[in-house]
Amino acid sequence: MSYGEIIENSAQRLQDLTRKGSMVVGYLYPHTPIELLMAHGLTPSLIRVNPSVVAGFEDSLQTFSCAFTRNIFSQRANGNLLSLSGVLFPGNTCDALQNVADVWRFRFPGDKILRVTYPATALTEHAVDFLANEFRFLSDNIAKMFDRQISATELADAASIVNDFREAMQFLYAARVYDSNAITYSELVSLLRKFLTAPDRSVVDEIAERFREIRQVLEKNGHLNSADILKDGLLIGNLEKVVTPPSNEFPRIVVVGGMVEPQAIASIVNNLDGVSDNIIALDLLSFGFKTVFTPKTLIPPANKGTKPIGAAPEPSYEGPFKAMARAVLQAPLEPTQEGLTTRTEFLKQLLTKIGVQGLVVCEQSFCDPDEFEAPSLEKAAEKAGIPSLRFPIDPELSDRGRLEGRLQTFLETIGEV
Amino acid sequence: MTEEKAYRRLESSKELQQISFQHMLEGHHASEEGRLAWVTSGFPVEIPVAMDVGVVYPEQYGAVVGANKVGPMVCGFAEDIGYSSELCSYARASIGSILKPSESPLEGLPKPQALLACNNICGSVLKWYDAVSELTEAPVFLLDTPALDVEQQPHHIEYVRHGIDNLIEFLSTTLGSTLTDERLIETAKLSSEAITLWQKSLKACKAKPTPLNCADRFLTMAPVVSSRGKQYCVDFYKTLYEEVESRVKEGIGAIRDEKVRLLWDNIPPWFQIFRFFNGMAQRGVAFPADTYTHAWSGAVEADDPYTSVATVYSNSYLNKGLEAKADKMEHLIKDYDLDGFIMFSVRSCKRYSLGQMVTREIVTERTGVPGTIIEGDMVDSRLFNEAQIGTRVDALLEMFV
Numbered sequence: 001m002s003y004g005e006i007i008e009n010s011a012q013r014l015q016d017l018t019r020k021g022s023m024v025v026g027y028l029y030p031h032t033p034i035e036l037l038m039a040h041g042l043t044p045s046l047i048r049v050n051p052s053v054v055a056g057f058e059d060s061l062q063t064f065s066c067a068f069t070r071n072i073f074s075q076r077a078n079g080n081l082l083s084l085s086g087v088l089f090p091g092n093t094c095d096a097l098q099n100v101a102d103v104w105r106f107r108f109p110g111d112k113i114l115r116v117t118y119p120a121t122a123l124t125e126h127a128v129d130f131l132a133n134e135f136r137f138l139s140d141n142i143a144k145m146f147d148r149q150i151s152a153t154e155l156a157d158a159a160s161i162v163n164d165f166r167e168a169m170q171f172l173y174a175a176r177v178y179d180s181n182a183i184t185y186s187e188l189v190s191l192l193r194k195f196l197t198a199p200d201r202s203v204v205d206e207i208a209e210r211f212r213e214i215r216q217v218l219e220k221n222g223h224l225n226s227a228d229i230l231k232d233g234l235l236i237g238n239l240e241k242v243v244t245p246p247s248n249e250f251p252r253i254v255v256v257g258g259m260v261e262p263q264a265i266a267s268i269v270n271n272l273d274g275v276s277d278n279i280i281a282l283d284l285l286s287f288g289f290k291t292v293f294t295p296k297t298l299i300p301p302a303n304k305g306t307k308p309i310g311a312a313p314e315p316s317y318e319g320p321f322k323a324m325a326r327a328v329l330q331a332p333l334e335p336t337q338e339g340l341t342t343r344t345e346f347l348k349q350l351l352t353k354i355g356v357q358g359l360v361v362c363e364q365s366f367c368d369p370d371e372f373e374a375p376s377l378e379k380a381a382e383k384a385g386i387p388s389l390r391f392p393i394d395p396e397l398s399d400r401g402r403l404e405g406r407l408q409t410f411l412e413t414i415g416e417v
Numbered sequence: 418m419t420e421e422k423a424y425r426r427l428e429s430s431k432e433l434q435q436i437s438f439q440h441m442l443e444g445h446h447a448s449e450e451g452r453l454a455w456v457t458s459g460f461p462v463e464i465p466v467a468m469d470v471g472v473v474y475p476e477q478y479g480a481v482v483g484a485n486k487v488g489p490m491v492c493g494f495a496e497d498i499g500y501s502s503e504l505c506s507y508a509r510a511s512i513g514s515i516l517k518p519s520e521s522p523l524e525g526l527p528k529p530q531a532l533l534a535c536n537n538i539c540g541s542v543l544k545w546y547d548a549v550s551e552l553t554e555a556p557v558f559l560l561d562t563p564a565l566d567v568e569q570q571p572h573h574i575e576y577v578r579h580g581i582d583n584l585i586e587f588l589s590t591t592l593g594s595t596l597t598d599e600r601l602i603e604t605a606k607l608s609s610e611a612i613t614l615w616q617k618s619l620k621a622c623k624a625k626p627t628p629l630n631c632a633d634r635f636l637t638m639a640p641v642v643s644s645r646g647k648q649y650c651v652d653f654y655k656t657l658y659e660e661v662e663s664r665v666k667e668g669i670g671a672i673r674d675e676k677v678r679l680l681w682d683n684i685p686p687w688f689q690i691f692r693f694f695n696g697m698a699q700r701g702v703a704f705p706a707d708t709y710t711h712a713w714s715g716a717v718e719a720d721d722p723y724t725s726v727a728t729v730y731s732n733s734y735l736n737k738g739l740e741a742k743a744d745k746m747e748h749l750i751k752d753y754d755l756d757g758f759i760m761f762s763v764r765s766c767k768r769y770s771l772g773q774m775v776t777r778e779i780v781t782e783r784t785g786v787p788g789t790i791i792e793g794d795m796v797d798s799r800l801f802n803e804a805q806i807g808t809r810v811d812a813l814l815e816m817f818v
Contacts, residue, residue, distance in 0.1 A: 102739035372544035377497035
């Protein structure tokens with residue numbers, strides 16, 4: 001399926017849901033507590049950039065608002081987001097998103113706007129408390145705005161769906177590092193997109209089916225244990241125990257960046273001569289890896305039932321808002337947060353451990369976090385002895401021919417080394 | 418016979434030069450002693466100052482780079498190592514000056530031993546200071562003051578309050594400094610005194626003609642940014658206020674023939690600061706108020722300085738939403754009896770600038786006065802199209818004829 005067809009399918013799915021009476025709330029930041037929205041009876045849907053969007057922001061935003069926000073804003077200005085019942089913006093992440101939410105409120109006064117403000121500090125108990133309070137406010141606002149109350153049962157069910165999704169996707173991400181033929185990058189991110197467009201149990205079941213199949217494949221080729229170790233290592237940001245995969249695919253790359261669409265990367269790579277997306281060992285993108293590798297939200301099941309004999313001891317639970325906040329803050333760090341050194345050290349370790357030949361550093365125009373971080377990521381790759389390529393990619397893929405040329409040349413260069 | 422200039426030079430400028438020099442010397446001295454921090458302009462500087470930590474301001478240094486008209490060159494040094502030209506020019510200027518101090522004004526800022534960032538002015542400061550940290554090896558401390566969507570909530574105050582505790586611990590560990598309540602209260606008092614005097618000078622500009630023009634305020638704001646908590650800062654603002662008061666009493670304006678009174682929004686183009694505002698003065702246009710210099714308005718209260726720091730510094734102008742910005746502009750226009758406004762859309766500063774297009778509509782609707790938006794940058798003169806800006810300003814001024 002092409003990138004365009006995938007976008008169309010997602011839109012169609014949302015329209016079907018709306019027709020059936022679902023209230024769909026769009027969100028923009030990958031670390032949104034979607035289980036909370038689901039528990040309120042809403043369908044959280046990640047608002048994605050659309051490469052075919054025609055500019056419609058000129059009377060509201062300057063051209064130096066980042067490419068991501070301009071694309072999303074244009075979609076709204078052009079009437080392409082009409083099926084949404086509300087939009088959830090993040091606060092304290094980047095200046096563009098911070099201000100665009102205000103501009104949106106003014107330009108589209110009929111839209112229901114929610115906001116969650118995130119701490120920029122790395123994980124501390126104070127940050128967890130702050131974010132837990134923000135989630136509590138969000139829950140109260142949803143209840144008022146949409147007249148949808150929350151219940152412990154619904155929250156437990158929603159958390160279970162989200163946790164199952166994360167666990168299966170985490171394994172699929174790790175599995176590809178050892179056997180990228182087991183599941184293509186396009187299929188991986190397509191499953192991811194399907195869930196994030198409209199998360200429900202049926203999509204998780206579909207992902208779980210692939211999870212079981214691929215576990216069998218890796219068991220047969222002897223990589224299952226290594227993939228499990230890598231999955232656990234990626235989750236905690238420590239790759240010491242990771243086994244370097246055999247270099248049977250060559251060259252292989254890691255793609256790093258912020259709020260870049262993974263599907264766009266897959267589409268560009270698959271369009272290159274003689275190249276498939278098997279070359280992508282792993283992405284470290286906000287809407288890919290960083291979304292997937294959020295730890296489980298530890299919320300107690302609503303109806304615990306009888307504990308089976310020999311079952312693992314129950315984790316100690318904290319309040320649901322705190323549990324969601326902790327999970328979010330334990331996710332891989334975004335460039336808008338503290339922790340540049342942690343991120344660059346992790347990248348160095350990763351590049352060395354998973355045996356890749358190149359790093360592609362994506363950056364969207366006028367994206368401060370991407371553009372500030374890119375030189376540090378390049379340096380980290382250099383220290384790991386891995387060549388890197390700066391990849392200026394915009395949602396519209398307006399410079400696609402040149403981007404493909406750059407990437408093709410880079411792959412040929414690292415393939416010859 | 419010399420031609421009479423359209424603007425009047427402030428006598429206080431002489432003292433300003435002296436204390437700027439003193440501030441610079443203090444910075445070098447602190448660096449040599451291993452206790453210098455680079456700080457962002459919205460940082461609660463009362464705490465490091467009370468802990469005897471020397472402070473210098475990369476944003477002010479950016480203004481110096483701009484005023485010296487070497488922005489493109491110094492920013493270019495940062496671009497050479499991979500920092501995009503789309504990034505903040507204050508950040509690029511400071512990174513550039515670290516890379517090539519001998520080719521930068523004042524040979525750059527003295528070497529820091531700590532980097533103190535507070536994100537109440539923008540989200541880029543953390544990224545910027547991370548980049549500086551990679552080059553200087555000085556550790557970064559972030560005081561996180563999440564942007565306010567509504568009124569500051571108790572959990573927000575609590576979070577920032579803990580951040581202040583962490584700051585004190587960071588400075589103790591990194592620089593071996595200590596803090597006593599007495600010293601903090603004393604510093605907070607001096608800081609508040611300077612801010613109160615500064616605010617009095619700003620409010621005096623309600624007079625017609627205005628005793629201070631935009632360029633006057635942009636230059637004389639330097640000590641309230643960089644030297645809050647110091648006695649010489651208070652002394653300077655006493656001198657300035659005396660001069661301002663005297664001008665008001667005698668009916669002496671900052672410009673000789675005030676015909677139109679406008680509001681300025683945003684940071685100024687430092688490389689054009691005299692040329693632009695004095696050019697406007699020649700046409701009888703004065704700027705009795707601006708949103709930038711009015712941002713230094715929150716005084717820390719001495720009775721509970723820690724909580725006061727957490728509230729004052731979280732409620733800064735740039736840490737609030739578009740509605741608060743529109744309110745501020747509306748009040749300034751009404752209080753200072755202004756005829757219109759110019760918004761400088763600064764490509765470097767997204768926090769300040771994105772939203773200006775709708776703010777203009779809101780402010781005009783509420784006040785009935787016209788405004789225009791001109792686009793450029795505060796340091797990087799490559800982004801300043803003088804002819805295009807001239808056309809926009811002319812169109813605005815025609816409305817007042």
